[in-house]
Amino acid sequence: xxNLFNRDRRRFEAFIRQHRPSLLGLARRLCARSSLEPEDxxxxxxxxxxPEFAHLKDRxxxxxAAWLCTTMTNxxxxxxxxxxxxxxxxxHLALVQDLAVSPEETQENWALVSTDAxxxxxxxxxxxxRDAYRLHAEGKRYNAIAEHFNVPVGTVGSWLTLARRDLKExxxxxxxxxxxxxxxxS
Amino acid sequence: xxxxxxxxxxxxxxxxSAPDAEVFRQHLGRCPECEAGLRELLQLELLASRAxxxxxxxxxxxxxxxxxxxxxxxxxxxxxxxxxxxAGLAAVGVFRLQTQxxxxxxxxxxxxxxxxxxxxxxxxxxxxxxxxxxxRGTSGAANPLPxxxxxxxxxxxxxxxxxxxxxxxxDWQQAESFxxxxxxxxxxxxxxAVVALSGQRWEEALNxxxxxxxxxxxxxxxxxxxGLALRGLGLLKQAEASxxxxxxxxGQAAGWQVAAEKRADEMRALRDAEAARWQRQVRETxxxxxxxxxxxxxxxxxxxxxxxxxxxxxxxxxxxxNAVASLLPLASALDGLGEGTVLQDYxxxxxxxxxxxxxxxxxxxxxLVKGALVPGLLERLRVSQETDLYVGALxxxxxxxxxxxxxxxxxxxxxxxxxxWLNLLAERERARSEEASGRAANxxxxxxxxxxxxxxxxxxxxxxxxx
Ligand SMILES: [Zn+2]
Numbered sequence: 001x002x003n004l005f006n007r008d009r010r011r012f013e014a015f016i017r018q019h020r021p022s023l024l025g026l027a028r029r030l031c032a033r034s035s036l037e038p039e040d041x042x043x044x045x046x047x048x049x050x051p052e053f054a055h056l057k058d059r060x061x062x063x064x065a066a067w068l069c070t071t072m073t074n075x076x077x078x079x080x081x082x083x084x085x086x087x088x089x090x091x092h093l094a095l096v097q098d099l100a101v102s103p104e105e106t107q108e109n110w111a112l113v114s115t116d117a118x119x120x121x122x123x124x125x126x127x128x129x130r131d132a133y134r135l136h137a138e139g140k141r142y143n144a145i146a147e148h149f150n151v152p153v154g155t156v157g158s159w160l161t162l163a164r165r166d167l168k169e170x171x172x173x174x175x176x177x178x179x180x181x182x183x184x185x186s
Numbered sequence: 187x188x189x190x191x192x193x194x195x196x197x198x199x200x201x202x203s204a205p206d207a208e209v210f211r212q213h214l215g216r217c218p219e220c221e222a223g224l225r226e227l228l229q230l231e232l233l234a235s236r237a238x239x240x241x242x243x244x245x246x247x248x249x250x251x252x253x254x255x256x257x258x259x260x261x262x263x264x265x266x267x268x269x270x271x272x273a274g275l276a277a278v279g280v281f282r283l284q285t286q287x288x289x290x291x292x293x294x295x296x297x298x299x300x301x302x303x304x305x306x307x308x309x310x311x312x313x314x315x316x317x318x319x320x321x322r323g324t325s326g327a328a329n330p331l332p333x334x335x336x337x338x339x340x341x342x343x344x345x346x347x348x349x350x351x352x353x354x355x356x357d358w359q360q361a362e363s364f365x366x367x368x369x370x371x372x373x374x375x376x377x378x379a380v381v382a383l384s385g386q387r388w389e390e391a392l393n394x395x396x397x398x399x400x401x402x403x404x405x406x407x408x409x410x411x412x413g414l415a416l417r418g419l420g421l422l423k424q425a426e427a428s429x430x431x432x433x434x435x436x437g438q439a440a441g442w443q444v445a446a447e448k449r450a451d452e453m454r455a456l457r458d459a460e461a462a463r464w465q466r467q468v469r470e471t472x473x474x475x476x477x478x479x480x481x482x483x484x485x486x487x488x489x490x491x492x493x494x495x496x497x498x499x500x501x502x503x504x505x506x507x508n509a510v511a512s513l514l515p516l517a518s519a520l521d522g523l524g525e526g527t528v529l530q531d532y533x534x535x536x537x538x539x540x541x542x543x544x545x546x547x548x549x550x551x552x553x554l555v556k557g558a559l560v561p562g563l564l565e566r567l568r569v570s571q572e573t574d575l576y577v578g579a580l581x582x583x584x585x586x587x588x589x590x591x592x593x594x595x596x597x598x599x600x601x602x603x604x605x606x607w608l609n610l611l612a613e614r615e616r617a618r619s620e621e622a623s624g625r626a627a628n629x630x631x632x633x634x635x636x637x638x639x640x641x642x643x644x645x646x647x648x649x650x651x652x653x
Contacts, residue, residue: 012271022235029200033207050271081215110229115237137238
């Protein structure tokens with residue numbers, strides 16, 4: 001007889017082990033120089049994942065990662081708003097302005113991008129943007145990257161901004177294609 | 187001059203100074219563009235980290251800070267999450283189970299000095315006697331599940347143990363799902379009955395307990411729970427018997443023995459009190475009807491069941507055709523609550539009797555209703571043509587439960603009258619005669635069926651009288 005309890009537990013452990021390092025990396029950058037603990041942010045994100053795990057476990061890695069990312073972003077934004085309210089001593093006013101792209105749409109788009117597609121896209125960047133972004137993705141700070149290329153720190157910032165813009169432009173049309181395929185195959 | 191919006195990338199890359207980062211976080215809370223930009227950017231960065239195996243994610247040092255486990259688990263227990271996942275998160279998350287030694291007995295709330303669950307679970311650790319005290323508004327949140335011992339129970343496939351832990355915290359859904367994985371046994375059926383009792387599904391509980399007791403006739407928990415189910419159904423006499431059975435079982439904690447005895451006494455007291463209350467109400471209403479002081483509209487509206495019972499007595503004890511006929515409006519009002527015209531038909535039929543013969547019998551019958559013994563009356567009524575009086579006397583004396591011929595007479599009359607309440611009473615007397623002949627299981631079966639029928643008439647009849 002299968003041991004469902006421990007099977008579920010092990011699956012969830014594996015799920016956490018798979019996604020936790022990259023989430024924690026993001027969380028550390030978001031929480032830098034704040035009173036918010038990156039571990040808490042990640043922990044809360046996985047707590048939110050528990051009631052959803054029945055669905056999450058059957059989705060693609062990219063879809064699960066996109067869900068976790070949205071959830072963590074929401075937790076983080078909550079924290080920012082709470083802090084803002086506290087520091088100003090006044091209630092948070094609801095935003096009347098609509099977002100250009102809804103959080104759900106953002107998540108759904110990125111859920112369709114595989115790591116393979118990303119690797120192909122990054123190969124197509126201009127060499128200096130590609131190399132700068134790679135160094136950044138390895139965890140290098142701006143000044144280290146600046147030193148590597150012997151350029152001012154400000155230049156690194158604009159290279160990374162450009163690299164991200166190009167990556168989005170390369171990846172998002174594929175999302176549209178993936179969506180259409182999804183639509184025709186269903 | 188730069189607006190905060192231009193700092194989005196620097197912020198996400200952790201390149202802002204502390205004051206600038208602070209300003210940007212405040213800005214984020216009110217700038218929809220930056221919020222959307224942040225969402226997009228974080229998705230991209232996460233993908234990069236996954237694709238490049240990168241260490242935007244940084245090799246992970248052990249968590250600097252160990253958050254106490256207890257507050258976290260209390261927070262967890264407010265949301266319904268599969269305990270397996272919580273155990274998984276606790277194992278690889280920042281929380282350290284080791285920092286919180288768990289006494290394994292906490293699983294079944296062994297430390298509590300009262301129990302809040304009225305029913306009895308089969309797991310010995312969950313069935314230790316403590317005085318019962320109904321929940322005082324506190325829920326399972328005060329007693330979060332210790333995850334590690336639970337995982338060990340799972341390892342040992344002790345599903346009943348896990349189910350018991352959930353049941354003690356009022357999480358019936360989880361309890362049920364773990365029970366469905368336990369191997370079939372009297373114990374499992376008992377515990378499933380406890381789940382049914384929690385939802386007041388008395389008959390379901392009774393069926394499960396019947397199964398458990400067929401396997402193990404002296405199953406203390408099942409007998410106790412049977413008492414609870416029968417009480418829920420209003421079968422107080424049977425409930426009393428079940429609790430007496432528990433009390434008589436040897437080799438159990440004295441606390442349970444005393445508690446079972448006390449329950450049995452309570453069932454008897456409750457039954458006596460209800461019977462007395464019913465009789466008093468019927469007699470009072472009967473008196474009002476015969477003395478013509480009754481407010482018929484009020485009676486029909488407020489207490490139709492009592493009024494119906496009183497109407498039968500008023501007709502039976504009336505000593506003239508006029509007195510009977512005066513009850514016709516009340517009879518038709520009561521008929522109007524349900525279907526048909528059985529009460530009007532009965533009143534008309536009784537009014538047409540020969541009162542030279544009926545009046546003396548009716549007077550003696552009235553003495554019987556008031557609780558007097560009238561020797562020879564039953565026999566006089568049996569040989570008379572006043573069958574309704576005979577039937578009334580059978581019901582008052584309980585003769586039909588002792589004598590097969592009397593029971594047949596009662597059934598014949600009830601059937602012929604097409605009066606549903608009289609038929610229910612006839613079934614009740616049949617069940618009681620089964621019980622008197624030592625066929626308690628048959629009796630219970632009959633009573634349950636009769637109760638179901640009675641319940642279908644809504645509040646028209648006093649189903650508590652089917653007991
Ligand atoms: Zn902005």
